[in-house]
Amino acid sequence: MTGTGELVQARLSAADVVRVGTAGLRTRPLRVVLSALGVAIGIAAMLSVVGISASSRAGLDRALDRLGTNLLTVAPGSTMYGGSAELPERAVAMVRRIGPVRSVSAVGRVEAHVYRNDRIPVGQTNSIEVLAARTDLPRALAGRVRSGAWLNDATSRYPGVVLGATAARRLDVRTPGLRVWLGEEWFSVTGILAPMPLAGELDGAALVGWRTAERYLGFDGHPSCLYVRSAEPAVETVRSVLAATANPEAPTEVRVSRPSDALAARRATDETLSALLLGLGAVALLVGGIGVANTMVVSVLERRPEIGLRRSLGASRGQIRLQFLAESLLLTALGGAGGVLLGTAVTAAYATAQGWSVVVPWWAVSGGLALTLLIGAVAGLYPAVRASRMPPTEALAAR
Structure with a gap:
């Protein structure tokens, strides 16, 4: 409220956004774990394919450099x-x-x-x-x-x-x-x-x-x-x-x-196989994103009284959208972080068993995390918009 008696809508700080975004995650831990698991499996599959392929190529490249072409x-x-x-x-x-x-x-x-x-x-x-x-x-x-x-x-x-x-x-x-x-x-x-x-x-x-x-x-x-x-x-x-x-x-x-031409052909074949496996990983990630979207839609339906109460207390539609969008982003970020750890562990275990150097490209890690955030934004957009358009009276009347 200003000195003239006018009401001024409060702004959400970054800490407030994180706090309200994690509220729904903390209250439903099992659902969060299962939803994040789908994203984690997709990211782990993609990262392990890239990591194992990069580790094997690194060993082959060193052999070619040592033996010559x-x-x-x-x-x-x-x-x-x-x-x-x-x-x-x-x-x-x-x-x-x-x-x-x-x-x-x-x-x-x-x-x-x-x-x-x-x-x-x-x-x-x-x-x-x-x-x-x-x-x-x-x-x-x-x-x-x-x-x-x-x-x-x-x-x-x-x-x-x-x-x-x-x-x-x-x-x-x-x-x-x-x-x-x-x-x-x-x-x-x-x-x-x-x-x-x-x-x-x-x-x-x-x-x-x-x-x-x-x-x-x-x-x-x-x-x-x-x-x-x-x-x-x-x-x-x-x-x-x-x-x-x-x-x-x-x-x-x-x-x-x-012989080096044969090795180059084998490497091209390996890259083709890697592309196929990356496609399968992308499908798994897409399925995980759909699971996140479904979780967020259900969350909006279950939390209609909360949405109505927040709207009645002065929260704007933008703030409601931001709350659920942040929740979706945090959910997929959790799955992405787990997927990076799992994919790195799989790469390290396989490369060590084969006697290769462990190579996990930084671009694969950063790209995987960026992809999870994109999936989270897309998956949470519709539920967030739906929550923001819900009339306060209708939301409060929901049971």
Whole structure:
């Protein structure tokens, strides 16, 4: 009231808005939890999809940065009659002559199987491929031996074998020094490789020295795959001449590929799948928003006497709208905060289990919270407008 006796409508401060907005939430805690849960599930689904995808891509990007994108592979294709072609025995030496080539190595397929011991039935091969390998293979692939040692000029002549990470697990070989039954001979395990992102076929292989394969396993000396490292600016140039250099007599029977391109394609596939899962998360969030809107409509109907009393005491329509809009925003904000925590926890748990770094993009967190507030504003708009248009007398008469 002013000095002239005129009534002046009171204004709601920010604290008043929060207080009246939380009044309805405090009186119906179970309904609030269930409504917020729908929003939380939607936000958690979206954030975990983004976080898990970002964590996996971060690990892949680090691997590509470490290994480089200048790796090319050369493999035999098919003959003009549909048969299997083969690379010449001198393919490695010929490719090494290309100027921009920095390193080249090779493996060759061997017709043999490896078993944990000589009592395993012949058919139980565990899908482990036996490959002859050159001693410079880790250099070409930036590979790393997880335990033990790689083949050298001495051990590559004797019955020694290095197991890929998957092959070691399938054979239940955890430490070097054990023996395995390979091609009717006992071979000593000299090392176990760490996983190789750009040469995944080696993870499930048993690798023996080139000369060992020729001496003990009947290897014919023809490589089945060449791994070529070139100078970064000259990758495409080297790629264009590799087929003709590796097999001058039949360049059309040679396949040249770039493993990093396959990884990029896999990443694009992962992004497509992530987009699909994000869409499902958005649907869950929409359902949660509808639940919030339903909760607010019911709240308006149940609180008609309160609305009538507040209107009778001088509250304006705008203040009534603001009260219920604030209540809707607080309800969805509660669900959004819970969803962010849940989504971050899911991302952290999954990334840790996979051995990845935990990456939760800040834009996903801020975008998720902003989206919840938008959902809250849209969900609470109609109930707020309906509450503000309710005549005081009609509201007070409601039971």
